[in-house]
Amino acid sequence: MxxxxxxxxxxxxxxxxxxxxxxxxxxxxxxxxxxxxxxxxxxxxxxxxxxxxxxxxxxxxxxxxxxxxxxxxxxxxxxxxxxVYQPPRPRQGDLRRAVKQMGADELDDALTFRMAIECGAAQVLAATELTGEQRETLRRRLAGVNDAAPADYRRLDTAFHLSIAELTGSALLASAAADARLRVTDLLNAIPVLGPNIDHAAAQHAAMVAAILAGDAEAARRAVVEHLEGTASLLRAFLA
Incomplete structure (x- = not known):
């Protein structure tokens, strides 16, 4: 925990x-x-x-x-x-059902909300003078998702993303990031864990961390945008 x-x-x-x-x-x-x-x-x-x-x-x-x-x-x-809750294994049609239940407009809104919150959190954290412990926490969360078994990937990916907002020290921002992630959790859980996508995500996660640790807020924002646009593209691909 x-x-x-x-x-x-x-x-x-x-x-x-x-x-x-x-x-x-x-x-x-x-x-x-x-x-x-x-x-x-x-x-x-x-x-x-x-x-x-x-x-x-x-x-x-x-x-x-x-x-x-x-x-x-x-x-x-x-x-x-x-x-005892375990996210269900992705089955054919799960994503389409989840999106239908949510509605296309609400999905677009959720993706926009997540983009704004996560870009903002990464920029704030990159502009913050980080302690050694904060840097180590960020690296540890990155290693956690990189080393995750497929069954644990979504959970550890969530932990990595939430840690960026959490490390800013803003309780409101951390809460908003959790809310934004929760709005798309059922959708992400409905997508199979795909090797090429995991490889792309790993490189994007590494770019996010490198920019934050270098104090480059604009590079951090760009890395988050690239990563979340990739997730949105994957969602659209499974809905096509």
Missing amino acids: DGHQLVALLRPVRAGNAFEETVERLLQAIKLGVVAPGDKLPPERELAARLGISRVTLREAIRALQEAGYLDVRRGRYGGAFV
Whole structure:
């Protein structure tokens, strides 16, 4: 589990819709793979404090996600709420169904939103004087996605992309990046993990990191644009 990314997602909820927003926050973390399959959520006390809710509300939300098949709650000394959700394997027609459900206009809007957020985050991070730890985190996330097995690729790719916004130190930007990614997650999960595409993505990811570490905001923006335009082209190819 990535503690930093989980913290970025689990901002306090509003009192009026505490149950619904808690379910939304936890589901976002699960679907984005910030809490990986087989891992368990942080302790109730920590989660409730982070979300600004009662433990009763948290338990209700966890129960709802258990009933929906996302969590398995185990009792005892080694118990907790364990993630059992696994993104479904891509099947023919999945992407078309997902896009039809979303709608073409909403898809275009989601891709535009993601482009704006991720370009902005990369530019902000490139203009930031990074610590040695921040540089190492970025390199580690890049190595993680480069070394990923096909089954883990989408989750570690998400972690890499979210880390750029997260490392800016802006909770709002990190939250927006997670929201932007979540809007296209079902679509990305519906695309098979293809070797040539992974190779292209690896080179583009490396260019993004190199530009950020060099402090070149414009090069970072260009690298993000090239990468996300490639993703959009792949989506369109599978829909053609």
